[in-house]
Amino acid sequence: MTPPPTLSPTVSTAPDLVAGFPFPFPNPTYRYTTNVEPARGVVTTPAGQWGAAVVDVDSAYGEELAERAAILERDPSRHAVLPHMQVACWDAMLCLMRELALSRPDAFALEVLDDLEGGSRAAYRWRNDLLGIDHTFVLGDASTLPDEPLRWITAQVQEDVVLLDERDGVLWGDAGVVTFAADWSFGFDVGMSFLEIHGPVPRIHAEGVITRAHEFIKRLQPNETYRRTNWTLTVHRRLDVSTETYPEWGPDRPMVLTVDDETFGRLVHLRTEVQHLVRLPESGAVMFLIRSYMLPFDELARVEEWRERAAAVIAELPEDMADYKGIATYRDRAAAWLRAQAPTP
């Protein structure tokens, strides 16, 4: 029996989650491209807007952080840091704190308490009013933090984080906290190269998308930040659809074909990943942020442009891509369902 989804269905209906939903289909058809653009550009949608923040905090904050904590508790392999990545983890922590403070100055603040010189270590004060944290720490001194830096800060952001080390002209996924992976496994991929991690994706190798992305990322300069989107469909509002938990969610795919239309619209979600790439300054590592947003079809269909566009893209998607995204079994019904919601004249 499939366990119930861990997130409450009410979360998905909060108005800010609809208004801020990053609808992922700018074009009437979808193909893989190296679709990177400078970060922070605001995108206006028929329902609202998204894109101003690199680290986005919304009304699902508390619930998603609780979910992450529960997953890490069950499966510690979702957090891994190879020994040479410690500086990158401090770097990532500072960067995420600065981004939080930029997105929500009312709730977060990072302050440098003294200057560094001659190889010394500065003290910082970090405030997170949403979680009631007010903490002073010394850069690089692990004893001044309550947890490993990457793990501590990922308990305060909704994004998954992978840190890529660059050496010998190659990027390596050598650290991260990934609890909301869509059909992949960080525990399996850690220590692999960027090119190996993307090994199973059809088409993109032949089309050079990944090698071009790899070259592009390697050219990122300190603090430069770019973003791209990716998408899939998920049954239930379930953030953790990693390979490890397949036995839990795999059966949902055939199951959803058997439910009535009303249930189908409630269960099937369009899932957008907004991915940010940041070249971290002190370590030179690349931080890869993945934020997953989900909108149930019945909400999506209320925005006429979204309904129409999503139906067209899903219906047209080539079979190999549908297969790789894990939606081959129900994509036809998904497209038909969306089409059937067309407003009656």
Added chain:
Amino acid sequence: MSARIDLVVTAVDDAVPGIRSLTLGSPDGERLASFTPGSHLVLDVPAGEGRPRPAANAYSLTGESVDPRHYAISVLRCAPASEGGTAGGGSAWVHGLAVGDRVTATPPRSAFAPVHLATRHLLVGAGIGITPLLSHLRSHVRWGREAELVYLFRDGHGAHVDELKELGGDRVTFLADRAGLAEDLAVRLADQPIGTHLYTCGPAGFMDAVVALATELGWPSSRVHLEPFGVEALDPGEPFSVRVAGDDRVLDVPAGTSLLEALEDAGHVVPNLCRQGVCGECRVDVAPGSSPVLHRDLFLDEETKGAGDCLMACVSRAVPAADGRAHLEVTL
């Protein structure tokens, strides 16, 4: 066009003959962006006084890299053409700046980062080439990584000597003559634990010697890193011609004029930054029907250069093919 930041000169230090250390702050006194050790700024050098065109010169950042209050650079004055030298005049311009002067620059760019997987870092610098290694050493000290530094300079002409002593203590060795360096390095290079990475910066001849020694002692190239600072003036090259796809004109590129300059003079827009073959901005595609390319950049890898289908317009040239013609067909 890459983004620029505005900076103001907040201090000038001329204590070492021929070398000027500049401190640059943000005009509003805010902290500046953190950078990767070994990064450089590309300063915009305006046209003027013997400089027919604006230029952009790269200088390594020597100061604090995490949440810095200012960026610091140290610049060796090289004689420009107007004084009978071969330099472009950028360093002479820096030596003429005063506290309060405004300058523009790129944000810090990284091309010489420490390798984090290294178990130990051996830094070998000569002359003004000490600058990126100073920020490496600062970072190694902060994070408790194993590092040692060897610094070769002419007596009385060493920059940052006191700072290095204070920062690195007995991890720093100062040497005054090239012969002593060869001996010292032969011992050091033979003696490093597996996993040590070597970083060197200084004049081209010096770096060549360090690399040759390392290679001889069996160091794989993946563990040897060079920062080609102050790219030396390239030879003016032979004249050639070029045609841009979609444009019928055949342009002449005389000796002493770069392909980039010739394209700009003809009204083409080519993104560019360093104009020295290091930044990678000015890449153009080379089409069939072109003569062989003399790649003189430090940006493209050997494989790409071999493929011959692109070049860096700021430094690369055509060389005569078998038919004696030196001509390029390019796509912008």
